[in-house]
Amino acid sequence: MATALIAIFRRRAIRYFDPIDIPAEVREQLLDAARLAPxxxxxxxxxxxxxxxxxxxSIAARLCMGQTAAATASALVVAVADLGSLKSTFRQQxxxxxxxxxxxxxxxxxxxxxxxxxxxxxxxxxxFFGAFKWLLFRLLHCWKIIxxxxxxxxxxxxxxxxxxxxxxxxxxxxxEVLGWNS
Numbered sequence: 001m002a003t004a005l006i007a008i009f010r011r012r013a014i015r016y017f018d019p020i021d022i023p024a025e026v027r028e029q030l031l032d033a034a035r036l037a038p039x040x041x042x043x044x045x046x047x048x049x050x051x052x053x054x055x056x057x058s059i060a061a062r063l064c065m066g067q068t069a070a071a072t073a074s075a076l077v078v079a080v081a082d083l084g085s086l087k088s089t090f091r092q093q094x095x096x097x098x099x100x101x102x103x104x105x106x107x108x109x110x111x112x113x114x115x116x117x118x119x120x121x122x123x124x125x126x127x128f129f130g131a132f133k134w135l136l137f138r139l140l141h142c143w144k145i146i147x148x149x150x151x152x153x154x155x156x157x158x159x160x161x162x163x164x165x166x167x168x169x170x171x172x173x174x175x176e177v178l179g180w181n182s
Contacts, residue, residue: 003177011182014182038167051077086121
């Protein structure tokens with residue numbers, strides 16, 4: 001059986017952790033796995049905060065309603081759905097593509113796709129653009145079935161929360177594959 005499937009079947013929610021040091025390289029591997037989770041238009045609408053100092057962990061554990069797992073963890077990863085990250089994510093992706101030597105055609109294509117993505121995900125002032133999108137996509141569905149973009153700020157938050165949850169799942173499965181509990 002594939003390593004990832006073994007990790008999925010073996011992973012359990014741990015309630016009490018022994019104090020250990022987590023090497024920086026493991027931290028980076030876990031965060032990289034989380035960052036590579038799928039998201040619409042490759043937007044990654046989330047931020048991760050690695051909390052490992054005792055004082056900060058104590059504060060975070062209180063915010064987790066004093067759960068034993070949070071109180072005893074050697075490090076906590078705080079995942080935050082962040083709608084404000086969309087523009088910077090597109091910019092960083094474009095910078096990475098330039099540095100990696102992508103052709104000008106690919107850069108133009110990505111820029112167009114990113115612009116369309118930002119437009120599709122914007123609800124507009126007072127939700128007017130959301131109402132227009134709803135009508136437009138209903139008409140388009142007469143000819144072709146395609147996904148419905150978020151229509152309102154609330155829809156955007158749901159979408160970002162789902163993407164954040166996928167990233168957290170990647171992080172937890174990666175931890176199990178690397179032999180760490182989560």
